[in-house]
Amino acid sequence: MARLREEIRFIGTLLGINLSSAMAYRASFLTQVVGMFINNGIYLLFWLIFFEQFGTVRGYEGADILLLFAVVAVSYGIGLTLAGNISFNLSYLIAQGRLDYYLVLPRALLPHIIFSRLQASAMGDLIFGSVLFLFTGLWHPVDLLLFVVVTMLAASLFVSFGIIVGSLAFFMGNAQNVSAQAFNATLTFALYPNTLFSGGTRLILYTLLPAAFVGAVPVAVIQERDGLLLLGLAGAALVFMGLATIIFYRGLRRYESGSAINLNV
């Protein structure tokens, strides 16, 4: 228990350092945050135009898209603001033999790696999603509580999936592109109404690419206040977390140290 507390304190310190170093380059930090804000805004604008022109998309209306964007943006924002060393960043560290730095330190390896980087642009997602949620009209405390819970679960799913695809580098060598694409594909699919897809595609969105679990399912939990669905989402988050841990540590056995000299400041 004392060890766990110590690890949590260590992660807290890491997050503080990440934030300070990101803020050190204030102009760059701000442009990244604002850039991401505009980026998300344009996608949302597309949907608003689409709904204005064509009405609904298989049961999805403008309000549903607002909530979907809010959930996905906040989840992604939380996940990558806290644990930015996933997906292609993790693949890069593995392929370049840069895990050596972490391996020699007396800390839990996986948390130390993933929490060592903050993606500044993800803070733009976090702010964008939070602002957007205010426009959904879901101001009841239960809705707010559900929003917080489901976005935390979806954030953990994003991180777990990022670890899984990042760990592909243990097995494939250079897996930066593959992991980036799988991660982006999940994000892309998550931002579309899942009613558009059926059959095999829908099965993929619940398994290989957990897009439904970071988009449609959390939205349904909030809209229907469905406790059972919430439990299902928590279960999926646990399963993906377990899978990520197993795949990472299995892969670690295949890790070959690099001879590169790294300087981590």
Add this chain to the structure above:
Amino acid sequence: MKGRQWRLVGAKYGAITGANFQNQLAYVGDTLSRAVVVWLFMFIFVQLWGWAYETRGTAEMAGLSFGATIWYFLWAEVMEMGKMRPDQRISEEVKDGSIAYTLVRPYNYLAYHFFYGLGDSLMRMGLIFLFGSPLVLYYVGLPPFNLVYLLPWLLIVAQALLLNFFFLSIIGLMAFIIEDTNSLHLIYQKLVFILGGLLIPVDFLPGVLQTIARNLPFSLTTYAPARLFVAFNWTDWVQLGGRQLIWLVVVGLVLWWQYRWAAERLAINGG
């Protein structure tokens, strides 16, 4: 310049394009893995726009059938994913100082980046189109393109590539002022997504937004070649091509002025 000099200049820049084209051939696996993404986008577009046409209950919208719209999106994706990225290379050179070496070489700095990027761009555009076509063929059949119009259409594609190059070079040279130009690229890219016709053809935009999109140059980099690919007619060709030329002059002048300003501002210390 005399004929022989022109030939030498042509050979020099042609060699730069050829060299990078060969470079990209060496990393064809990497390029192919990027091309896989086009399947994802095309699949989503087929589902989404299939629904839109079903909802409207019409065979055509703004003169485009469902099949033509899907081919439009494939070519729009080819333009977007295959475009040159001089902004990345120029801003890197500015940041790490290697611009000091590239500037003194016996070629025009901007022309070098254009022809270098062209090799990479042609390879990517070809692969993305080849890769995306089977999926689109499977869903909607052959594209409504007549090979008779190939040359005039290619001219529109070439002008679109050049206009994109001008815009992105301006963004790259902004590295002299701000540290990170990525966010500027992100904003430019998103303007192309909406006002340039990547996510939705300009013809489908509502009233005011459509007028704005038609009067801004972003649609000329993506919408123009994609629209003429699926619905070629000489009136549109003259109108879109003419507007491309006007914007090429305007944006080209801004780039040239910015380049000269940046070159004068460059301070090289030491060796």
